Amino acid sequence: MAHQADARRALDERGYTGALIRGDNPLKLFEKAVRDRIVDSYYWKEQCFGLNAATLLDRAVELTFIGGTYGVAQKPTPFLCLAFKLLQLTPDREIIEFYLQQGGEEFKYLRALAAFYVRLAWEKDEEVYSTLEPLLSDYRKLKRRTRESWQITYVDQFVDDLLTKSRVCATTLPKINPRLFLEDENRLEPRVSALGEELEELDHDDEERVNGQSDESDEGQMNGHVDGNGLADSQPDHRSDDSMDGD
Amino acid sequence: MPPLPSRMTKNRAQPTRYRPGKAEADDPASDEESSEEEEDARPVAAKAPPPKATSFPSQKKLAVDLSKAGQQSASATKTQAKAPHEDLEGFVTASESSVSEGEGGSGSSDEEGREESSEEEESSSDDEAAKPMLAPKFISKAKRTQQAPTTPTDSDKAGDEERLRREKADALLQAQLEREAAARAAGKKYWDDDDINPEDEVDDTDDLDPEAERAAWKLRELKRVKRDRETIEEKEREREEIERRRNMSVEEREEEDRRYIEAQKEDREGKGKMGYMQKYFHKGAFDFNGEGQDEEVKRALNRDLAGARFVDDTGDKQVLPEYMRMRDMTRLGKKGRTKYKDLKDEDTGRWGVDMRRKREFEGVDERFRPDDGYSGNQRTGANDVAVGERRRRDDDSGRDGKRTRYD
Numbered sequence: 001m002a003h004q005a006d007a008r009r010a011l012d013e014r015g016y017t018g019a020l021i022r023g024d025n026p027l028k029l030f031e032k033a034v035r036d037r038i039v040d041s042y043y044w045k046e047q048c049f050g051l052n053a054a055t056l057l058d059r060a061v062e063l064t065f066i067g068g069t070y071g072v073a074q075k076p077t078p079f080l081c082l083a084f085k086l087l088q089l090t091p092d093r094e095i096i097e098f099y100l101q102q103g104g105e106e107f108k109y110l111r112a113l114a115a116f117y118v119r120l121a122w123e124k125d126e127e128v129y130s131t132l133e134p135l136l137s138d139y140r141k142l143k144r145r146t147r148e149s150w151q152i153t154y155v156d157q158f159v160d161d162l163l164t165k166s167r168v169c170a171t172t173l174p175k176i177n178p179r180l181f182l183e184d185e186n187r188l189e190p191r192v193s194a195l196g197e198e199l200e201e202l203d204h205d206d207e208e209r210v211n212g213q214s215d216e217s218d219e220g221q222m223n224g225h226v227d228g229n230g231l232a233d234s235q236p237d238h239r240s241d242d243s244m245d246g247d
Numbered sequence: 248m249p250p251l252p253s254r255m256t257k258n259r260a261q262p263t264r265y266r267p268g269k270a271e272a273d274d275p276a277s278d279e280e281s282s283e284e285e286e287d288a289r290p291v292a293a294k295a296p297p298p299k300a301t302s303f304p305s306q307k308k309l310a311v312d313l314s315k316a317g318q319q320s321a322s323a324t325k326t327q328a329k330a331p332h333e334d335l336e337g338f339v340t341a342s343e344s345s346v347s348e349g350e351g352g353s354g355s356s357d358e359e360g361r362e363e364s365s366e367e368e369e370s371s372s373d374d375e376a377a378k379p380m381l382a383p384k385f386i387s388k389a390k391r392t393q394q395a396p397t398t399p400t401d402s403d404k405a406g407d408e409e410r411l412r413r414e415k416a417d418a419l420l421q422a423q424l425e426r427e428a429a430a431r432a433a434g435k436k437y438w439d440d441d442d443i444n445p446e447d448e449v450d451d452t453d454d455l456d457p458e459a460e461r462a463a464w465k466l467r468e469l470k471r472v473k474r475d476r477e478t479i480e481e482k483e484r485e486r487e488e489i490e491r492r493r494n495m496s497v498e499e500r501e502e503e504d505r506r507y508i509e510a511q512k513e514d515r516e517g518k519g520k521m522g523y524m525q526k527y528f529h530k531g532a533f534d535f536n537g538e539g540q541d542e543e544v545k546r547a548l549n550r551d552l553a554g555a556r557f558v559d560d561t562g563d564k565q566v567l568p569e570y571m572r573m574r575d576m577t578r579l580g581k582k583g584r585t586k587y588k589d590l591k592d593e594d595t596g597r598w599g600v601d602m603r604r605k606r607e608f609e610g611v612d613e614r615f616r617p618d619d620g621y622s623g624n625q626r627t628g629a630n631d632v633a634v635g636e637r638r639r640r641d642d643d644s645g646r647d648g649k650r651t652r653y654d
Binding site: 064108141143152154193 | 449451461463465468469472475478479482
């Protein structure tokens with residue numbers, strides 16, 4: 001694709017001839033309101049002009065927080081602007097994987113940006129899951145800017161939100177099939193958690209502790225029982241997770 | 248009050264053009280301008296201090312190369328302390344420097360004395376790099392040969408000066424770059440005109456407490472695993488339920504449904520009943536029952552609206568007079584209150600009523616109604632005769648009746 005410094009053509013919806021994501025202009029993944037805010041912001045105008053994948057890397061390593069829009073005037077974060085630029089550029093798979101793996105080792109915000117892009121742009125659900133799930137073991141802190149304040153989140157928390165929630169960072173994420181569905185269809189293997197052996201141990205503990213239970217599957221045991229770490233809540237936990245807004 | 252410019256204008260005098268063949272006239276105006284500035288810059292001296300550099304042909308043009316050699320050595324010592332930016336100010340005409348050297352501390356005339364004292368102040372504050380630049384002075388050929396041996400040393404010193412000046416410029420530039428880099432590193436984004444309040448910011452440095460972080464991560468991961476397992480269980484339970492119902496017969500299903508509906512009814516009865524003209528608060532169109540909702544929010548959304556009574560409630564409005572029977576008692580007695588009560592009362596349609604009949608004698612007592620039920624169409628009185636054969640009158644015979652009349 002010819003690289004043009006002024007990528008106005010991508011912003012114009014008529015006669016778009018670039019790469020398509022899900023059959024449409026990639027920029028359409030962001031809502032019109034958000035798109036307008038991004039394009040009118042100073043960060044976009046000064047920093048995101050004429051970027052390619054390499055120079056975008058320079059910008060991305062300077063990121064210090066993630067977020068969608070904030071403030072009364074819905075100002076977009078640099079994170080969002082760079083994600084928009086990524087959508088405009090639609091870089092290759094290898095580049096994104098590089099951002100995620102090697103680049104992300106050193107720069108966590110770059111990793112968050114690449115994960116966001118993967119969730120938005122890649123169309124095959126299996127690929128999205130298999131690429132993003134290794135990140136669930138990265139527990140570095142991320143600074144997140146909400147509408148009025150700041151919050152701490154973690155890389156694994158952010159990725160989990162990307163995979164479960166419907167709205168993250170001022171964008172409605174495109175629908176993907178839930179993991180269960182893919183597992184039932186045998187397109188994916190059931191997830192092996194990073195905890196791995198520890199989980200097994202916990203399950204064994206549960207089994208020993210509860211009397212009268214034969215060797216059932218572990219599922220029935222997690223509810224309402226105190227397991228090794230002292231977790232006693234029997235409610236489904238996605239409700240009591242820290243209050244991350246979708247926006 | 249600063250001294251007024253002699254030309255009575257604030258415009259600067261333009262430099263005089265060079266016209267070939269014309270002797271250049273030194274403009275006193277620029278002298279005065281510069282002298283003004285110097286005076287403003289140094290208001291310390293009560294009397295106007297003399298200008299540092301002036302192109303005014305001072306009387307010092309006399310002593311041309313009197314102590315040129317002496318002057319060179321003196322200027323060498325002078326180069327000890329000279330500031331780089333005062334190069335131009337260190338511009339000393341040959342005459343001046345010679346005079347200052349010649350007379351040293353003992354000032355002959357006031358002007359010169361002050362000049363040279365200021366000159367020496369200047370020179371003492373000067374950096375060693377800058378040497379006072381000598382104005383080019385014509386030396387006759389004879390004198391030139393005398394001069395020649397000293398010039399190499401002169402150019403050497405000039406070279407030194409140059410190098411030192413360059414180094415200083417480099418140092419300055421370096422300092423500037425470092426400052427910029429430090430500013431950027433400190434996180435001041437020059438495109439970000441936001442004032443990010445530093446107290447609000449949270450710290451995202453990692454590895455502050457590796458154990459705690461790892462433990463927190465383990466907790467989150469366990470929660471995720473638990474959540475996944477519970478969704479599986481949910482699905483299982485649903486499937487089982489479906490299976491069970493399918494296996495039951497029709498009657499059993501009906502039995503279950505009936506029980507379920509009764510349970511619902513009981514719940515509803517537990518809620519209050521809507522009183523007569525009770526104010527109705529609609530709970531809103533955004534009936535979003537997501538997981539991210541607070542318990543308080545859920546309670547608010549599923550409130551019992553009908554049975555809610557508040558402290559100032561008037562209770563039964565049937566006993567109130569007509570004027571006070573309104574749904575929203577806050578409007579009582581207020582100006583602009585419409586007589587609108589409720590939709591039912593304002594409705595002008597009559598439901599289930601036949602509008603086609605003429606309703607003249609509707610509310611009238613039975614005694615005063617007409618005899619026939621529906622005699623509107625019939626004729627009364629004289630018009631009551633049925634249509635029949637037309638009566639033949641005698642005076643009609645003369646007319647043109649039907650021709651064939653056989654009596």
